[in-house]
Every structure is written in C-alpha cells, then in structure tokens.
Amino acid sequence: MAGGAASGPVVLVGGPTASGKSPLALALAEAHRGTLINADSMQVYRDLRVLTARPTPADEAAQPHALYGIVDAGEVSSAMRWRAQAVAALEDAWAAGRWPIVVGGTGLYFRSLLDGLAPVTDIPEAVRHGARARHAALGGPAFHAELATRDPAGAARLRPGDSQRLMRAWEVLEATGRPLADWQREAGQRLDADTLRLVLLPDRATLVARIDARFAAMVEGGALGEVEALLARGLPADRPALRAVGFRELAAHLGGTLDRATAVAAGQRATRQLAKRQATWVRNQMSDWLIFSQQNDSLVDEIISKISQMRLTGPR
Numbered sequence: 001m002a003g004g005a006a007s008g009p010v011v012l013v014g015g016p017t018a019s020g021k022s023p024l025a026l027a028l029a030e031a032h033r034g035t036l037i038n039a040d041s042m043q044v045y046r047d048l049r050v051l052t053a054r055p056t057p058a059d060e061a062a063q064p065h066a067l068y069g070i071v072d073a074g075e076v077s078s079a080m081r082w083r084a085q086a087v088a089a090l091e092d093a094w095a096a097g098r099w100p101i102v103v104g105g106t107g108l109y110f111r112s113l114l115d116g117l118a119p120v121t122d123i124p125e126a127v128r129h130g131a132r133a134r135h136a137a138l139g140g141p142a143f144h145a146e147l148a149t150r151d152p153a154g155a156a157r158l159r160p161g162d163s164q165r166l167m168r169a170w171e172v173l174e175a176t177g178r179p180l181a182d183w184q185r186e187a188g189q190r191l192d193a194d195t196l197r198l199v200l201l202p203d204r205a206t207l208v209a210r211i212d213a214r215f216a217a218m219v220e221g222g223a224l225g226e227v228e229a230l231l232a233r234g235l236p237a238d239r240p241a242l243r244a245v246g247f248r249e250l251a252a253h254l255g256g257t258l259d260r261a262t263a264v265a266a267g268q269r270a271t272r273q274l275a276k277r278q279a280t281w282v283r284n285q286m287s288d289w290l291i292f293s294q295q296n297d298s299l300v301d302e303i304i305s306k307i308s309q310m311r312l313t314g315p316r
Contacts, residue, residue: 039104073241
C-alpha cells in the first residue's frame with residue numbers, strides 16, 4: 001500500500017471537535033462493513049475516554065474500531081508513530097474485507113497519512129530538556145522571537161502561544177542543524193490508495209451549542225474522575241495526554257483554585273477555541289475535501305452514492 005500497489009479505498013472523515021464526525025463514520029461503517037480508524041491525537045490515550053469524547057464501549061462493540069485508547073498517558077505518541085499504526089490498520093481492514101474509515105480532528109494526522117512524514121532523527125533527551133527549560137525561562141513571545149533569529153520561516157508559521165510546536169521546531173534545529181521545514185520537504189511515501197475525503201463543518205452557533213452541552217455532560221459523566229486518577233499518577237507535566245482540552249481547567253477545580261461552575265465554563269471556552277483552530281485548519285488545508293454542514297441520514301446516502309460514482313465499491 002505505502003510503497004506498493006493500493007489494496008482498496010479509504011474514506012477520510014475530518015472536522016472540528018463536536019462536529020458529528022464519529023456518528024457519521026459509525027453510520028458509514030454500519031452501511032458498508034467499515035472499520036473506524038482513529039485520527040485524533042488525544043483519543044489515542046486510554047486514560048481519558050470521557051474527556052476526549054472517545055467512542056463509547058457500545059459503539060466500539062457495534063463495529064470494529066482501531067487506534068483508540070492504545071497509548072498509556074505516561075507515553076508520548078507522535079504523528080510518525082500514529083502513521084505507522086494507521087497504515088497497519090488500513091491493511092488489517094482490507095485483509096478483513098472491510099472499508100477503512102479514518103476519522104478524527106487532528107489535521108496533521110491526515111496530512112501525515114496522505115503525504116508521508118520526513119524521517120526526522122530521534123531528538124536526544126538532553127535537547128528536549130534544554131528546549132523546555134529555555135521556553136520556561138523566556139516565555140512564549142521571547143522564545144518565539146529567539147527561534148525567529150535562527151529559523152525565520154519556521155517561526156513565521158507559528159504563534160507565540162504554540163508552545164509545543166515552537167519547542168519541536170527548536171529541538172529539530174538544535175539536534176540536526178536543519179530547520180524542521182527542510183525535513184518536511186523530504187516527506188516520505190504518499191498514501192497509494194483511492195480516497196474519499198469528507199469534512200463536517202457545522203455553522204458556528206450549532207458547533208458552540210454542541211460543545212457546551214457535551215462538555216457539561218462529560219463532567220457529569222466521569223471526566224472529573226478521569227482527571228483525578230491521572231493527576232494521582234504524578235506524570236511529568238510535558239506528557240501530551242495532560243494537554244487534553246479541559247484537563248487543565250478540571251484539574252484546577254480538583255485543586256481548589258476554581259469552583260465547579262467556573263471550571264466547566266473555562267473548559268467549554270477552551271473547547272470552543274480548539275474548534276475554532278480546527279475550523280481554520282479545515283478552511284486553509286482541506287479546501288479540496290468535500291465539506292458538509294451536518295450529519296444526517298440523507299448525508300450518509302449521499303456519501304455512499306459518491307463512493308459508488310468513484311467506483312470505490314469495496315476492498316479489492
């Protein structure tokens with residue numbers, strides 16, 4: 001498949017958080033013997049099922065799901081690690097005579113699957129520690145300005161508040177002597193498969209209402225217990241799982257610095273901000289995808305019709 005002949009079609013379903021991606025993907029899987037493959041960078045972690053809105057156990061039992069909850073919160077996943085796992089999951093789905101349906105809100109994961117990733121050398125731990133220490137000492141804006149003196153093009157693509165991406169750019173430059181963009185231009189093998197690329201992008205008012213209702217339901221449904229259990233493990237502060245949207249706000253409530261209502265409101269606001277960034281990615285990076293405003297039965301039928309028109313009639 002990657003590096004050989006294509007083995008079958010791939011359906012990709014992207015969009016902002018709470019846009020309805022998972023219900024649409026599940027409906028497609030039920031209609032056409034699909035396997036849902038996670039493309040959400042937080043849903044790979046097993047410790048935060050509720051807070052990251054992973055599919056329910058009932059959904060997972062209804063149709064095969066892959067790459068959900070497969071990484072312990074104490075580990076660090078990455079786009080490169082995920083891509084290797086996703087390629088294997090595609091091949092497993094085809095071998096089982098099922099459609100792979102890749103669904104999630106992490107644009108970088110979709111890009112890595114479709115276009116490949118440059119094989120950046122492993123970053124020494126000392127370099128990682130150095131980048132974190134430098135960022136902590138300078139703060140975001142000053143760190144961004146210093147990166148700009150060494151990698152102007154790379155810094156221009158990042159915001160001062162993009163701490164993780166800023167530190168990643170710094171680490172690669174420090175460890176390899178080359179900007180991250182140089183490595184990205186040497187991206188690996190593109191996906192060799194027929195693809196149908198779909199995006200759900202509801203209007204802003206609809207999305208905000210869904211986000212606020214869902215976050216409140218998460219808190220009622222066990223998210224606080226998940227956060228409390230994870231805090232009790234005393235994990236390093238740089239573990240990606242601890243950056244799940246809403247985690248910081250609920251942790252502040254558990255720590256006594258925010259009352260529950262304020263923490264819920266702050267978590268809802270953080271989720272709305274995430275959705276806004278994801279919607280911007282969709283408009284800038286997925287403009288050639290098929291964009292729909294809502295998920296309903298007629299949309300499922302329309303998508304299946306499009307698949308038939310493209311002769312994506314099932315795994316070959």
